[in-house]
Amino acid sequence: xxxxxxxxxxxxxxxxxxxxxxxxxxxxxxxxxxxxxxxxxxxxxxxxxxxxxxxxxxxxxxxxxxxxxxxxxxxxxxxxxxxxxxxxxxxxxxxxxxxxxxxxxxxxxxxxxx
Amino acid sequence: xxxxxxxxxxxxxxxxxxxxxxxxxxxxxxxxxxxxxxxxxxxxxxxxxxxxxxxxxxxxxxxxxxxxxxxxxxxxxxxxxxxxxxxxxxxxxxxxxxxxxxxxxxxxxxxxx
Numbered sequence: 001x002x003x004x005x006x007x008x009x010x011x012x013x014x015x016x017x018x019x020x021x022x023x024x025x026x027x028x029x030x031x032x033x034x035x036x037x038x039x040x041x042x043x044x045x046x047x048x049x050x051x052x053x054x055x056x057x058x059x060x061x062x063x064x065x066x067x068x069x070x071x072x073x074x075x076x077x078x079x080x081x082x083x084x085x086x087x088x089x090x091x092x093x094x095x096x097x098x099x100x101x102x103x104x105x106x107x108x109x110x111x112x113x114x
Numbered sequence: 115x116x117x118x119x120x121x122x123x124x125x126x127x128x129x130x131x132x133x134x135x136x137x138x139x140x141x142x143x144x145x146x147x148x149x150x151x152x153x154x155x156x157x158x159x160x161x162x163x164x165x166x167x168x169x170x171x172x173x174x175x176x177x178x179x180x181x182x183x184x185x186x187x188x189x190x191x192x193x194x195x196x197x198x199x200x201x202x203x204x205x206x207x208x209x210x211x212x213x214x215x216x217x218x219x220x221x222x223x224x225x226x227x
Contacts, residue, residue, distance in 0.1 A: 043218030
């Protein structure tokens with residue numbers, strides 16, 4: 001079965017500091033991986049996705065993630081945190097089979113300290 | 115822009131009531147999903163549908179049913195609401211492809227008293 005593990009349910013960074021949100025996946029087949037962001041009182045929106053085209057994936061709002069097969073990781077980074085980055089972030093892995101069933105991690109709440 | 119709308123942002127119901135949550139998408143997506151979101155548990159899949167009148171159980175279907183009579187509309191039904199169904203409910207849709215992202219509605223926060 002495919003799954004994702006997000007390390008750290010809460011992460012705090014100072015404004016301007018590096019953001020690193022960790023995600024490790026478990027998959028018996030090459031996975032499709034996603035990062036979503038949820039701002040307060042909103043639904044989720046896609047930040048970026050890995051579909052095997054390139055291991056370094058760039059997303060919206062300056063975020064990027066690197067797929068590392070040897071480490072089964074897909075960590076999300078941003079060089080410099082902004083106050084508007086405060087949100088909850090979800091890593092997700094797609095199940096193969098065509099119905100696009102996705103398993104989400106438990107989420108990481110990012111706090112940005114001024 | 116893809117738009118997924120949910121019928122209510124906030125809903126308060128009493129134990130034992132029948133509850134309908136409606137979701138509509140305007141992009142002709144084949145797949146639609148219902149999740150519930152609880153603190154510390156992330157998103158858990160309740161049901162999904164890959165075509166009109168087709169449905170598949172997700173990870174936590176107990177106490178819920180769904181209906182998809184039209185391609186754009188996917189309804190979640192709580193036959194007899196209970197307090198442990200108090201949660202945030204999120205609807206999503208996507209095209210039928212392994213690598214396409216899901217598009218989410220804003221969510222319905224349901225409180226069962």
